[in-house]
Amino acid sequence: MSTTEFTVVGGGIAGLVTARRLAMAGRTVRLIEASDHxxxxxxxxxxxxxxxxxxAESFATRGNTVADLARELGLGDDIVSPSDEGAWLQPVxxxxxxxxxxxxxxxxxxxLDAQTIAVLGLGGALRAQLDSLIPWFGRRTDISLGALVRQRMGKATVEKLVAPVVHGVYSLHPNDLPLERVAGLKDRLALHGSLAMAVRSMRSAMPAGTAxxxxxxxxNRLVTELAADLTDYGVIVEFERRIDTAEALADLDGTVIIAAPGILAPVHGRTVTLATLVLDAPELDAExxxxxxxxxxxxxxxSARALTHSTAKWQWLKEHAEGRHVVRLSYNDEPDNLAEVARRDAxxxxxxxxxxEAVVDFARQQWIRPAALTASERTDGVVVVGETVGGTGLAGIVAHAYATVDRLLAPADEDRADDDPANDDPADDNADAAETRKAKKLK
Ligand SMILES: Cc1cc2nc3c(=O)[nH]c(=O)nc-3n(C[C@H](O)[C@H](O)[C@H](O)COP(=O)(O)OP(=O)(O)OC[C@H]3O[C@@H](n4cnc5c(N)ncnc54)[C@H](O)[C@@H]3O)c2cc1C
Incomplete structure (x- = not known):
């Protein structure tokens, strides 16, 4: 008889937090990962x-989910906010x-504030202001963010303001971003009747400090600590095993949780290429x-869609880089000769x-960002966590994974007899091991 109660397929952040939560509750868990890390x-x-x-290089503070996880993992003292320096826009x-x-x-x-007029021009800003006069009849909300903003604030707001930011966050044009995926906006729009008011209300609901x-x-330190916790909690981790057929999935033990894109449906995502430059360029000291x-x-x-001046954004990195600068550019379509194009774009x-000669080093990294699973790609009874169902970004993914684990454990916990000694030992021993490791780290 199988002793594995849960098999998690995929060792990204979704699979890691899911496996950890299940193991913390005393369940036997196996995690299967296609790569070697x-x-x-x-x-x-x-x-x-x-x-x-x-x-990923940051997390949304929304809900405190990731910060709480970091604290649980002993990283609480190392949570940092970005510098106050705002971002800039490169117009057409x-x-x-x-x-x-x-x-x-x-x-x-x-x-109608001065910064917005500077980007949109007076005509574009006046058109955006019309949003406060157009009634909201609770029309269809199964539209894209781009369509909504265009209706309420005009094309200039979409193309000059929203598109650059949305691309930076989601690697998508707002016309391709369903309104549903922007947490909280739809509900606040229904409540306040204007887009600007909805945004104001979202901002006032954000925790004090940075977003x-x-x-x-x-x-990446989250992963190191999560991996150590999996060991402490007795999770069996299998590397270099790819599960990509229905038969392979059916052969897995216990309740299977899919935490990897591309298993239920082919990954129809966007490619994002990152070019990272380490520069010896004192001109950048002025940020x-x-x-x-x-x-x-x-x-x-x-050709780049966004640039992060990482050493200006993160004080710890500035100190660590000892006078050099780290700049990261992202590309939708990777150009030929990326290193040279990235230098010129920078x-x-x-x-x-x-x-x-200012370039000390260069690195290329390519990622696929999976699209959300459509309703027809979801199979009843199959448990899925991760970016294809939990939204983009660590905060949403971790919160969704926790909710999924709670749902999976709820009925079973009611059935488990408190006095069954088989339920006592592993969780307590493993929790002790994890606590001991963290206590040592804090010393
Ligand atoms: C360039 C970039 C920057 C980002 N920046 C941020 C940011 O700053 N803040 C933020 O919150 N989010 C950011 N994100 C988004 C965030 O990183 C992702 O949403 C999140 O990490 C996805 O986690 P996941 O576990 O769902 O999937 P993944 O990280 O994709 O993990 C899936 C895992 O499953 C494995 N796997 C795949 N197929 C199989 C298979 N068939 N069998 C077994 N294993 C398999 C993979 O090897 C992988 O380890 C960024 C994303 C990118 C690409």
Whole structure:
């Protein structure tokens, strides 16, 4: 008889937190991972001798889910906020401008403020202001974010403000982002009747401080600690085993939880290529574009869609880089000769000269960002966690995985007899081991 109660397929952040939660509840868990390492899109690479995140580099503070997880993993003292430096926008033509600081996903909460007028022009800003006069009849909300913003605030707001920001966050044009995927916006729109008001209300509901945070040393430290916890809690981890047929899935033991895109349906996602440059460029000490630049679609001056000046964004990284600068650019369509294109794009976007000799090191990393599973791709009774169902970003994915585990454990827990000694030992012993490890780390 099988002793594995749960098999989790996929060792990205979704699979890791799911396996950990189940094991913490005393369940026997096996985790199967196709590659030779854990973490999926939360990963690291060494560039110019600096260990850097090569995928996710921050988490949304919404709900405190990821910060609480980091604290549980003993990383509480290393949670950091980004610098106050705002981001900039590179319009289709002309010079970069500061991104208005009062919006959500680029949607302005005060369309007639000076920063928004600078980006949209007076005509575009007045059109956006019309949002406050157009009644909201609770029309169809199964539309894209782009369609909604266009209806309420006009095309300029979509293309000049929302598209660069949405692309930076989701690697998508707002026309391809279902409104449903923007947590909270639909409900607040129904409540307040205007998009600007909905955005204002979302901002006031955000926890004090920044909307995102990071971890000193990189988000990838979550994976190291989660992996150590899996060992402590007795999870069996199998590497280099790919589950990609219905038969292979059916052969797995216990309740199977899919935490890997591409098993229930082919991954129809977008490719994102990251170019990371470590630069010896004192001109960047002044941090000319704050934490980075978001690029308007159709901007022909550069091929990159966004640039993060990582050493301006994260103080810990600035200290760690010892005077060098880390810049990360993202591309939808990878250009030929990425290293050279990235250097030239960085020059344009940052507005400084960066000759080839300023480049200390360069790294390329390609990712596929999976689309959400459609209703027809979901199979009744199959448990799925991760980006294809939990939304983009660690906060949503972790919260969804927790809710899934709670749902899976609820009926079973009611049935498990408190006095069954078989239920006592493993969880308590494993929890003790994990606590001991964390206590040692805190010393
Ligand atoms: C460039 C980039 C930057 C990002 N930045 C941020 C950010 O700053 N903040 C944020 O919150 N989010 C960010 N994200 C999004 C976030 O990283 C992802 O949403 C999240 O990490 C996805 O986790 P996951 O576990 O669902 O999937 P994945 O990370 O994709 O993990 C899936 C795992 O399953 C394994 N697997 C795949 N197929 C199989 C199979 N057939 N059998 C067995 N195993 C399999 C894979 O090897 C992988 O380990 C970023 C994403 C990218 C690409």
């Amino acid at each position: 854990l973490g999926g899109t939360v990963a690291s690479h060494l560039v110019g001798g600096i260990n850097l995140d090569s995928g 033509d002309g010079a970069a401008l500061p991104l208005p600081s009062t919006g959500v996903l680029g949607i302005p909460s005060t369309p 995102v945070q990071g971890i000193r040393g990189g988000i 000319p574009r704050g934490s980075g630049v978001l690029v308007a679609p159709n901007c022909t001056a550069v 020059e344009v976007l940052l507005g400084v000269s960066l000759p080839p």
